[in-house]
Amino acid sequence: MAETGNKARIGLIGLGVMGANLALxxxxxxxxVAVHNRTPGRIRSLMEGAGExxxxxxxxxxxxDFVDTLxxxxxxxxxxxxxxxxxxxxxxxxxxLDKGDILIDGGNAxxxxxxxxxxxxxGKGIDFIGMGVSGGAEGARHGPSIMAGGPVRAWExxxxxxxxxxxxxxxxxCAALVxxxxxxxxxxxxxxxxxxxDMQMIAEIYGILRDGEGRSADSIGKLFAEWxxxxxxxxxxxxTARVLQTRDPETGQFIVDxxxxxxxxxxxxxxxxxxxxxxxxxxxxxxxxxxxRVWSAMKEARKNxxxxxxxxxxxxxxxxxxxxxxxxxxxxxxxxxxxxxxxRAASDHHEWDMDLAVVARIWRAGCIIRSGLLxxxxxxxxxxxxxxxxxxxxxLRARLNETRGSLRRxxxxxxxxxxxxxxxxxxxxxxxxxRQGRGTANLVQAQRDFFGQHGFxxxxxxxDRHGPWV
Ligand code: 6PG
Numbered sequence: 001m002a003e004t005g006n007k008a009r010i011g012l013i014g015l016g017v018m019g020a021n022l023a024l025x026x027x028x029x030x031x032x033v034a035v036h037n038r039t040p041g042r043i044r045s046l047m048e049g050a051g052e053x054x055x056x057x058x059x060x061x062x063x064x065d066f067v068d069t070l071x072x073x074x075x076x077x078x079x080x081x082x083x084x085x086x087x088x089x090x091x092x093x094x095x096x097l098d099k100g101d102i103l104i105d106g107g108n109a110x111x112x113x114x115x116x117x118x119x120x121x122x123g124k125g126i127d128f129i130g131m132g133v134s135g136g137a138e139g140a141r142h143g144p145s146i147m148a149g150g151p152v153r154a155w156e157x158x159x160x161x162x163x164x165x166x167x168x169x170x171x172x173x174c175a176a177l178v179x180x181x182x183x184x185x186x187x188x189x190x191x192x193x194x195x196x197x198d199m200q201m202i203a204e205i206y207g208i209l210r211d212g213e214g215r216s217a218d219s220i221g222k223l224f225a226e227w228x229x230x231x232x233x234x235x236x237x238x239x240t241a242r243v244l245q246t247r248d249p250e251t252g253q254f255i256v257d258x259x260x261x262x263x264x265x266x267x268x269x270x271x272x273x274x275x276x277x278x279x280x281x282x283x284x285x286x287x288x289x290x291x292x293r294v295w296s297a298m299k300e301a302r303k304n305x306x307x308x309x310x311x312x313x314x315x316x317x318x319x320x321x322x323x324x325x326x327x328x329x330x331x332x333x334x335x336x337x338x339x340x341x342x343x344r345a346a347s348d349h350h351e352w353d354m355d356l357a358v359v360a361r362i363w364r365a366g367c368i369i370r371s372g373l374l375x376x377x378x379x380x381x382x383x384x385x386x387x388x389x390x391x392x393x394x395x396l397r398a399r400l401n402e403t404r405g406s407l408r409r410x411x412x413x414x415x416x417x418x419x420x421x422x423x424x425x426x427x428x429x430x431x432x433x434x435r436q437g438r439g440t441a442n443l444v445q446a447q448r449d450f451f452g453q454h455g456f457x458x459x460x461x462x463x464d465r466h467g468p469w470v
Pocket of ligand 1: 108134195264266367
């Protein structure tokens with residue numbers, strides 16, 4: 001869609017941190033953006049801080065003015081809190097819109113809501129794009145990773161603006177239409193699930209170094225900084241190194257040492273696990289990370305538990321730094337792999353025909369889970385995931401063969417030292433199970449048949465057979 005007259009090419013409603021930064025980003029790329037916010041104070045502060053970009057922004061205090069300022073077909077990005085507020089905003093906008101206009105939800109929406117909204121709006125002739133945006137405030141301002149879901153014709157109308165504002169990896173924009181209706185928000189949800197697992201695994205290594213080895217925050221930070229020059233290179237390792245070396249201006253202590261160990265969550269990690277369960281997929285590393293946040297909130301119970309069950313330290317071999325680095329890499333690969341298997345299952349189930357190689361490519365820059373590994377993953381996905389398992393791809397198989405012994409040593413020694421490694425343990429259990437051709441579910445089948453005559457398959461081919469239980 002070309003620019004016409006002095007009308008704005010695109011509109012953006014919701015000038016919180018993400019929305020305001022996205023508006024400035026789009027303006028910087030030379031597009032005229034109409035901006036609106038329910039409370040006008042935010043429009044004014046955006047304009048005041050916009051500097052020379054103000055010329056590309058069209059501030060609109062009323063919805064009628066906002067809609068009127070947009071060229072047709074209108075394309076409007078909503079950057080408002082996921083949930084009811086989105087439905088309310090859509091309801092308020094509808095009387096002002098025409099058939100063929102495009103609404104784009106850039107929040108962290110539940111993809112089920114996105115599918116419903118897409119259906120409802122399609123009935124009114126409005127195209128709806130569910131757009132996952134990752135990268136935090138900095139990403140929104142200078143280039144996020146963008147995962148869109150919606151009709152191809154709507155994407156074709158807006159993709160030049162969206163790609164212009166996205167991060168770039170080797171010159172390639174990290175923005176794509178990954179499928180129809182809820183596909184974009186689903187991919188963003190899984191991105192966040194992987195983000196939860198990765199953050200938790202990093203925190204587990206921090207715990208081993210802090211509680212097992214008594215190391216100070218800054219010395220752990222320096223180690224993470226070194227690791228960031230190797231195969232673990234990633235945004236999350238980089239910021240962890242910086243966070244750990246930052247001091248609290250009030251007390252002079254390292255700031256992590258004055259932060260309560262209770263983690264918040266807004267829902268995307270939990271949604272990933274719920275969808276995995278519904279689709280019969282194992283997202284155990286992500287699930288362990290969600291559980292860890294739940295336990296983190298149980299501060300009083302944990303304090304009580306500490307006094308009820310004092311340590312029973314057993315001998316445990318020391319954990320080498322080199323093993324920690326490799327263990328984190330192995331666990332990270334397995335966390336990603338679970339996310340990719342889940343996206344494959346969801347794509348098949350919802351008939352999204354999603355190209356996971358494209359997903360891997362747009363995650364290489366701009367998003368929170370960007371990492372050196374994603375380049376390898378993009379290649380691995382393109383070459384094919386045998387049995388829908390990323391860990392079976394040749395590139396990652398080699399990585400896991402180099403690192404799996406370290407994951408086993410770190411998890412076992414941490415467990416003996418009574419240090420908590422739930423996400424790394426879950427990743428290890430997933431990996432070991434996937435490399436055991438004959439497991440132990442034969443006994444579970446026998447038990448099911450014993451108490452409920454549920455039947456079992458025999459290894460010699462018989463189906464729905466029963467045991468001669470005594
Ligand atoms: C991103 C982030 C972003 C947000 C998370 C935080 O990709 O930019 O994931 O979307 O920071 O949703 O989620 P929690 O509050 O649940 O940790």
